[in-house]
Amino acid sequence: MKNNHGANLHQLSETLGINENQIIDFSSNINPFGLSPKGLKKLKDNLQLASIYPDPDYIELKASISSYCNCNSENIVLGSGATELISSTIKIISPKDTLLLSPAYSEYENELIKVGSKITKFFYEKENNFQINIDHLISFISSNCFDMIIICNPNNPTGTLISVEDLEKIYLNFKKPIMIDETYIEFTDSSKTSAINLVNKYDKFIVIRGTSKFFSTPGIRLGYSIVSKGEILDSLNIIPNLWNINIFASLMGEAMFKDYDFINMCHNDFNENFNLLFKGLKNFKEFKVYNSNSNFILCEILSSRFDANNLYNYLSKKGIIIRKAQSFDKLNEKFFRVCVLTKENINLLLKEIEGFIREY
Amino acid sequence: MKNNHGANLHQLSETLGINENQIIDFSSNINPFGLSPKGLKKLKDNLQLASIYPDPDYIELKASISSYCNCNSENIVLGSGATELISSTIKIISPKDTLLLSPAYSEYENELIKVGSKITKFFYEKENNFQINIDHLISFISSNCFDMIIICNPNNPTGTLISVEDLEKIYLNFKKPIMIDETYIEFTDSSKTSAINLVNKYDKFIVIRGTSKFFSTPGIRLGYSIVSKGEILDSLNIIPNLWNINIFASLMGEAMFKDYDFINMCHNDFNENFNLLFKGLKNFKEFKVYNSNSNFILCEILSSRFDANNLYNYLSKKGIIIRKAQSFDKLNEKFFRVCVLTKENINLLLKEIEGFIREY
Structure with a gap:
């Protein structure tokens, strides 16, 4: 297995002997509302366009x-998923010394290692319920000499959100490139939480977003960055790979970002389901459930009788996949992460967890 | 315009005021038979799979x-179009001194410049009808110290084909990496002309192929390399970009490579249409038409009354796009390239050229 990004459903399906589309995947953090109907319609109506080259400038998509x-539009850079944009941004900035808020998605560290960056981690600490003390962070930044800061906001796997005001404070005390991965920002009220406004206001903001999670389209590999005007944007625009978005991803994108019926429906149902999952998990006295500003929830197993491996193994035999979180910095085999799926799936998860606790 | 790879139909459509799908594109070398019906069916039946991650190992596609x-399968590397594979292969080999058979597709040179390679060109010469004298080539290779040889076979824009026997001779006198771009090989009898057998026999062959041209799928961005086992393959396999093939490209690929009804139909009709275009062009005493082993034909305008720009401008007003070839090394404004489309479109092209010659 070449990656450990959530579940490899293809392999799991073989291992478990369960059809891939019968696996209930609480590990990949994908919005369960499926595809935007308008995105899907535009795709269906235009399948023949596979036979033409994409617009190399992607004007309509942008x-x-x-x-x-x-x-x-001029601030937008497209990538084959947020993953490609994380890679190209880190390559272009090529920081000598990077501050990485941790624990975090493993790709930041992988890419930083490739460019030989020194990595310093500032932790969302368990003792502080994974919240950040901004004054401590700023004082830490000021007493060091970083070339770049990387923040996933809201953060995966902790669900921590740093406010725009705090991000601005960080920038004003740093004034060098800050990369903010907003893969999960659409599960918050992004009009108030997104750093996109800071991109116009300041020089060195890179906001990276993907469509895999909120728009449930990991298959199409469509990510985008909104980047402050200047050297970084210019370098990112020297096309690393001509036509890096295929025509189907482009077509879906053109329509789904405008599909407000779908977008609003997702927002409404999400809040209700989040509460169902959050309260349901809280009911188990064996777990400590951390607050989250995203579509996933980090839990710690307090019971000494079992750990996340036991729970994972039990649930996976029933076709339910959760994310063991011990590969994340400073988390251990007591931590697991689950995302918000449909009401039906959440109720099933809670019921199976109850069964596990009773049996174990 | 950020690229000069054939026509940017999106821009042309605006400039010409003609709907994109009414432009007859003789410049992009795309097989006019459209999409593989089996590929299209597999795609149509699985659009919902946009909501899952592609198999990171792409087992079924491979x-x-x-x-x-x-x-x-172990020798296959996938890329977002042949273009991405050309780039990653050149980056990984990072040759100090490269021999490039020319004129050729501009991306080889662009990528070689990026890695700081010295570029030496060995020309398909007009005086020799763009054929290569293999003994001269081998003697030239032996008296130099190249780290890599790049050959497009059949070559774009000359249509020149180097036989497998000659490729083997070149290798035996070189024994260092040879990258062969077989983007157009399927327009020949590839069972006899492809270098894929040399990949298994020898150490350092990289055969690159795309699906844009023969399978008419430039929109899906699917390319693949077949690479000799060893260091180059190992380096290419250190995933440069996780999930670089999107799920739709993967699905179409899985089915279309097995669609032998479609593949055979393309082969049969292609030969007939090639002859129609070739003979038709030969009938104009104003042109010298060069032999081609591909789906495009290079022509030189012998008349002093006009050049390729005049012809291009005349035809483009009628929605017909040819490729002016003066951006290729050692070709000038007298050269143009046209590809094999349908019988109907070829007849239209020939009729319009006749009109042009009469009027001009």
């Missing part, structure tokens, strides 16, 4: 993102 | 390519 994000 | 190319 216009759609621009209107969705309330940003300028 | 199996399909393996059977189509009669090669081992």
Whole structure:
């Protein structure tokens, strides 16, 4: 297995002997509402366009993102998933000394190692319920000499959200490139939480977003960055890979960012389901459930009788996949992460966890 | 315009005021038979899979390519179009001194410049009807110290084909990496002309192929390399970009490489249409038409009354796009390239050229 990004459903399906689409995947953090109907329709109506090259400038796709994000088209850079953008941004900035808020998605560290960056971690600490003390963080930044700061916001796997005001404070005490991964920002009220406005206001902000999670489209590999005007944007625009978005991803993108019926429906149902999952998990006295500003919830097993491996193994035999979190910095085999799926799946998860606790 | 790879139909459509799908594109070398019906069906039946991550190992896709190319799955590397594979291969080999058979597709040179390679060109010469004298080439290789040789076979834009026997001779006198771009090989009898067998026999062959041209799928961005076992393959396999093939490209690929009804139909009709275009162009005494082993034909305008710009401008007003070839090394404004489309479109092209010559 070449990666450990959530579940490899293809392999699991073989291992478990369960059909891939019968696996209930609480590990990949994908919105369970499926595809935008307008995105899907545009795709269906245009399958024949496989036989033409994509517009190398992706004008229509960028216009759609621009209107969705309330940003300028000229600030947008497209990538084959957020993963490609994380890689190209780190390569272009090539920081000697990077501050990484941790624990975090493993790709930041992988890419930093490739460019030989020294990595300093500032931790969301368990003792502080994984919240950040911004004054401590700023004082730490000021007493060091970092070239770049990387923040996943809200953070995976802790669900921690840093406010725009605090991000601005960090920038004003740093004034060098800050990369903010907003893969999960659409599970918050992004009009108030997104750093996109800071991109226009300041020089060195890179906001990275993917469509895999909120728009449930990991298959199409479509990510985008909104980048402050200047050297970083210019370098990112020297096309690393001509036509890096395929025509189907482009077509879906053009339509789905404008599909407000779908977007609003996702927002409404999400809040209700989040509460169902959060309260359900809290009811187990064996778990400590951490607050989350995202579509996943980090839990710690307090009981000494079992750990996340036991729970994972039990649930996976029933076709339910959770994310063991011990590969994350400073988390151990007592931690696991689950995301918000449908009401039906959440109720099933809670019921199976109850069964596990009773049996174990 | 950020690229000059054939026509940017999106821009042309605006400039010409003609709907994109009404432009007859003789410049992009795309097989006019459209999409593989089996590929299209598999896609249509599985659109919902946009909501899952692609298999990071692409096992089913590689199996399909393996059977189509009669090669081992372990030798296959996938890329977002041949363009990405050209880039990653050159980056990994990072040659100090490269021999490039020219004129050729501009991306080889662009990528070689990025890694700081010295570039030496060995020309398909007009005086020799763009054929290569293999003994001269081998003697030139032996008296120099190249780290890599790049050959597009059949070559774009000359249509020149170097036989497998000659490729083997070149290797035996070189024994260092040879990258062969076989983007157009399927327009020949590839069972006899492809270098894939040399990949198994020798150490340092990289055969690159795309699906844009023969399978008419430039929109899906699917390319693949077949690479000799060893260091180069190992380096290419250290995933440069996780999930670089999106799920739709993967699905179409899985089915279309096995769609032998479609593949055979393309081969049969292609030969007939090639002859129609070739003979038709030969009938104009104003042109010298060069032999081609591919789906495009290079022509030189012998008349002093006009050049390729005049012809291009005349035809483009009628929605017909040809490729002016003066951006290629040692070709000038007298050269143009046209590809084999349908019988109907070829007849239209010939009629319009006749009109042009009469009027001009």
